[in-house]
Amino acid sequence: MKLPKISFRLRLFLFFFLLIGVGLSLQLNVLTSELKPGLRQATEESMVDAANLLAEIATPEFVRGELANGEFDRAFKAFKQRELNAQIWTKAKTESLLRVYITDSRGVVVYHSEGRDIGKSYYRWNDVQRTLNGQYGARSTEAVKGDPLTSEMYVAAPILVGEQVIGVLTLVKPNLSLQPFLEVSRDKVERFGMVLILLAVLLGLAVSYWLTGSIRKLRDYAVAVSQGKEAVAVPQFSDIELEHLAQAMAHMRVQLEGKNYVEQYIHSLTHEMKSPVAAIKGAAELLEQGLPPADQAHFIGNIKNESVRVEILINQLLALAALENQQGLNNIVAVDLGQLALAVVERLDLSLKEKQLTVNIQGTGCVEGDAFLLGQAIENLMTNAIDFSPVGAEISLTIGAKSDHIFLKVADQGPGLPDYALARVFERFYSLPRPHTGKKSSGLGLSFVQQICYLHQAKCSLRNGEQGAIAQLTLPFTQPK
Structure with missing residues (x-):
């Protein structure tokens, strides 16, 4: 199957666009794929701070067993009822979706901000079990199994008395609250990517036009030479490679025209042929005068020798010309x-x-x-x-x-x-x-x-x-x- 012919400019543009476009697309895909985990990591980092702060605040009442109706519970309920008025980027935040639960040293729930699961064991959950074992405890769990939009982040902090872990406070935040920020970031990345791709198109057009402009000059020069136009100026370029190519084409023009080459051949050949031709002519003229047999033999020998000399010269010249064309x-x-x-x-x-x-x-x-x-x-x-x-x-x-x-x-x-x-x-x-x-x-x-x-x-x-x-x-x- 014969492929359609396309111009060098279009081929260069497509190559440049594909090179830049594919590179940008890969970078944008990587950036977009990293937005969600990056945003969650940033959120988790702030939740770690908040969980440890709340654990310190809750520790006195946890030790006294007064969490259910203590100051910690009243403060958290007041916090949940507080009307927030925060404008974060393009999203208005009016309420908090944070939840808290506290378990004892056996993983049993002793406090829940929503008042549920009191007395229930949470020891099987990573946030509780790992924290009680002296490790960092965190997990992400779907509230509705099979629905990733209901996933929640759980970050735990130990409740300490001295060096002893006597309980765990877990801070819970729905990942859905991050979705608006994720969408805003993704939209900005996509818009920025479209701008970059558009710039790549414009830059590709500019580069291909610039490069093919120089090639067009060479093409026009070659066409002018092929049409036999005289006094065609050799195009000048700032690029060394193109300048060398132009000079090579000019040299090739001289060689193809063959003026100097042919003139040199004709001049030299004429010069070399004069002597044997003159000798042959002179001998022939003398033979016409009816010379003695000895003189006739001498001049006939001269004619033969000079004829051989001309033949050798022509054969060598043809051989050399054939070799030069090889x-x-x-x-x-x-x-x-x-x-x-x-x-x-x-x-x-x-x-x-x-x-x-x-x-x-x-x-x-x-x-x-x-x-x-x-x-x-x-x-x-x-x-x-x-x-x-x-x-x-x-x-x-x-x-x-x-x-x-x-x-x-x-x-x-x-x-x-x-x-x-x-x-x-x-x-x-x-x-x-x-x-x-x-x-x-x-x-x-x-x-x-x-x-x-x-x-x-x-x-x-x-x-x-x-x-x-x-x-x-x-x-x-x-x-x-």
Whole structure:
């Protein structure tokens, strides 16, 4: 099933809203769920104080057995009849729902503010039993079983004579009296949550519009470039990442337009083709004049040689162009550089014998890469070394490894590189005259090597050693997948 396309702005907004909205919802749910126990805990704390105060007041009459008609009973009845006039938040409190009962050391009720259950044992209730045992006694019990709205809080305090517990005073408060405050708090939390969610929506819209505004600039720039509009300014951004992206797009524009690239190719190719074309043309013109057979053979040979030179140049140029268009390695395998170097040397055996050169291969090592391309790179380096080596010299091919890479060096015993050429040897079509013939190559070999190194996340360098030039490939052990 194909999903419908949605704009990046909407996707960003939904992501931001869900992220903030879900976080706020979880926090609000936690806060709402904690309101009820938090409110009960606060109420229980105040009831503990009140119960212990009442226990101290009731102790003298409890000891004398005068609770039923004593001052404690009259004061509590007067308190129940008192009309309260308290405005607590949005709720008006006009009466108290508190109740009190007192039990003796056996848990038997000796006083009840409602005048009931006198002589009845309450020892089985946690508030009485635990307090008589020297612990904190409290419980919450439903007055009507199965109806949580009828639950009541019971908080007990010991009646003491010295260190001895002789009775228990329990203060009772219906939890229903807390409900209005709970509802007010919940309503405020919910309203506050709705405001926060609304703010999250507005903030999400603002952030998504701001971010996509920068992306729209990049889109408009890309559209303008694709339509062939000239003098399109590169958009500027305060964000480093977007600024880098804009610059990368500008660079890509230049590369795609290919003006500099094509101009350089055409200029260099024209320059390189002039010499062989002129030679072929001159030879052809001379042949038209009816030269002696020996001269004809000479000029026909020139035409063949220059034709071969043009063919080699075109083939190398096509190979390099194909390599530059390659985005990555197509065939990554484990490559034994020692065996690969040996195979390259065997292919170049004829060229080596012509100049009586020897090759000393030292070391070995394995990397991941394209075996064919790596072989081409080594062959180009070896060909350069052969061209610049004196007759009867030695070429050293050394393979070694370090902690994070492996290297391959090709060192010759030639004249080395002139200082002015060191910075240009990897330029396309740049070539130095060979010492023995004075001829130049196509100037594409080292560019080919450099492109192979780029595809292998490797580096190539060419420098002068103590004797001759040293070309080096530095390759990682493994290629990124």
